[in-house]
Amino acid sequence: MLEVTAMLFFLLVAVSVQGAFLPVTSTSYVPEQIHLSYAETPDSMYVVWTTPTATAQPYVTYSLNKSGAPTTTVQATTRTFTNDDWDIAPNTALMNYCAKMTGLQTGQLYKYQVGSSKGMSASFVFRALRDFTSSPAKLVFYGDLGVGPEQTLTLATLKTQASAYAYDAIFQIGDYAYNMNSNAGATGDEFFRDIQPVASILPYMGVQGNHEGPDYSGTPHWVNRFKMPGDNNNMWYSMDFGLVHVIGLSTELTYFNDPQQAVQYSAIQADLEAVDRSRTPWVVATFHRPMYCSINPSNDEDYYEDGPGPFTTRIKDCTISAPLIRKVWEDLLYKYKVDILMNAHVHTYERLNPAYNNQAASNAYTSLHLIKGAGAPLTIVTGMAGQAESYATLSSTPLPWSVAQSNEKGFGLLQAYNSSAILYQQLSSSDLSVLDYLWLFK
Numbered sequence: 001m002l003e004v005t006a007m008l009f010f011l012l013v014a015v016s017v018q019g020a021f022l023p024v025t026s027t028s029y030v031p032e033q034i035h036l037s038y039a040e041t042p043d044s045m046y047v048v049w050t051t052p053t054a055t056a057q058p059y060v061t062y063s064l065n066k067s068g069a070p071t072t073t074v075q076a077t078t079r080t081f082t083n084d085d086w087d088i089a090p091n092t093a094l095m096n097y098c099a100k101m102t103g104l105q106t107g108q109l110y111k112y113q114v115g116s117s118k119g120m121s122a123s124f125v126f127r128a129l130r131d132f133t134s135s136p137a138k139l140v141f142y143g144d145l146g147v148g149p150e151q152t153l154t155l156a157t158l159k160t161q162a163s164a165y166a167y168d169a170i171f172q173i174g175d176y177a178y179n180m181n182s183n184a185g186a187t188g189d190e191f192f193r194d195i196q197p198v199a200s201i202l203p204y205m206g207v208q209g210n211h212e213g214p215d216y217s218g219t220p221h222w223v224n225r226f227k228m229p230g231d232n233n234n235m236w237y238s239m240d241f242g243l244v245h246v247i248g249l250s251t252e253l254t255y256f257n258d259p260q261q262a263v264q265y266s267a268i269q270a271d272l273e274a275v276d277r278s279r280t281p282w283v284v285a286t287f288h289r290p291m292y293c294s295i296n297p298s299n300d301e302d303y304y305e306d307g308p309g310p311f312t313t314r315i316k317d318c319t320i321s322a323p324l325i326r327k328v329w330e331d332l333l334y335k336y337k338v339d340i341l342m343n344a345h346v347h348t349y350e351r352l353n354p355a356y357n358n359q360a361a362s363n364a365y366t367s368l369h370l371i372k373g374a375g376a377p378l379t380i381v382t383g384m385a386g387q388a389e390s391y392a393t394l395s396s397t398p399l400p401w402s403v404a405q406s407n408e409k410g411f412g413l414l415q416a417y418n419s420s421a422i423l424y425q426q427l428s429s430s431d432l433s434v435l436d437y438l439w440l441f442k
Contacts, residue, residue: 074100110126205228282339290325
């Protein structure tokens with residue numbers, strides 16, 4: 001009995017040292033993990049955050065970023081969900097808050113704070129959606145960004161660019177944190193703290209990756225820790241950026257033949273049918289698993305090939321999931337003349353010329369860095385933002401229509417200059433040098 005009493009005393013002391021029995025202070029309510037995303041209308045913006053301790057009546061307050069501007073306050077919705085860690089399954093209860101800022105003036109800077117009567121965040125400044133009449137939309141695309149030192153380079157560069165409002169939005173094409181639900185959700189917390197200096201200024205858009213899907217018990221995190229336009233649990237949406245119509249969709253619904261897949265397909269089909277090409281001549285579809293990518297047969301048998309530092313591998317999804325994604329989506333995207341497919345999943349960079357039905361398409365003109373009159377959608381795989389899980393070696397057997405590869409950390413920048421010309425650049429995370437580029441002409 002004495003031994004049991006002593007053990008209980010030891011446990012109580014240990015827990016109290018960690019702060020569980022210490023008086024709650026105001027700092028426990030200070031918001032963190034703050035990130036923005038565009039909402040359903042051009043004059044609106046979502047903001048999502050959390051606090052270490054749950055608080056009542058959370059809200060956002062915002063105003064034009066100028067002296068004397070009136071302030072608007074909007075109550076937030078509290079979203080609670082259960083963490084299902086695919087490793088240890090602690091079933092931890094997690095929560096965050098989501099508020100929608102509306103009535104924003106086109107292209108204007110707004111300052112905002114989030115919090116509650118218990119504690120407020122610092123002030124941040126974002127820019128409302130522009131009309132893009134004076135300069136093209138600048139959209140960043142990358143996938144597979146984790147936590148730890150592997151992502152430091154990319155986020156440091158994006159932080160500098162965000163502070164200058166150099167871009168209009170960031171699209172992460174799936175696979176966040178590796179994984180948001182790991183360590184009872186603490187890995188997800190780390191990820192959102194890491195991206196806050198960027199995502200609290202620039203809208204941070206995204207699509208579901210396989211690490212946010214059934215394979216890793218990550219769906220609750222994808223549904224609850226982000227807020228994309230629409231009411232589809234962040235699975236699919238679309239929005240316009242000047243001349244560019246961007247569609248986001250979930251290939252996890254496709255890959256696992258989820259009941260929502262049929263609904264998603266019908267919604268994307270209706271969206272494509274409704275696109276006004278006189279207003280948005282360029283259509284970009286972004287989804288995690290690519291329809292085309294090149295394998296390296298020398299190391300494609302196993303998922304991992306152990307080595308020093310990050311694993312080096314060419315995952316088998318170029319031959320397993322790619323045909324499945326093609327079977328479901330290719331005819332639809334081809335029929336409605338989608339211009340560019342932005343993908344990730346494979347941890348490398350690869351640019352492939354337009355292709356359809358597993359063969360190169362006929363274009364009016366094709367050179368290394370210029371395509372005119374594309375005969376089908378072209379594919380860009382940009383999964384080199386940085387993570388510790390694995391990296392894909394450059395393919396020694398590229399597809400015949402594969403034209404560029406790189407294993408340098410980087411991200412994509414897309415700019416539509418007019419109805420006839422759009423430019424894609426793969427930029428180095430270290431110095432923003434151009435690793436690869438393509439002009440696509442109508």
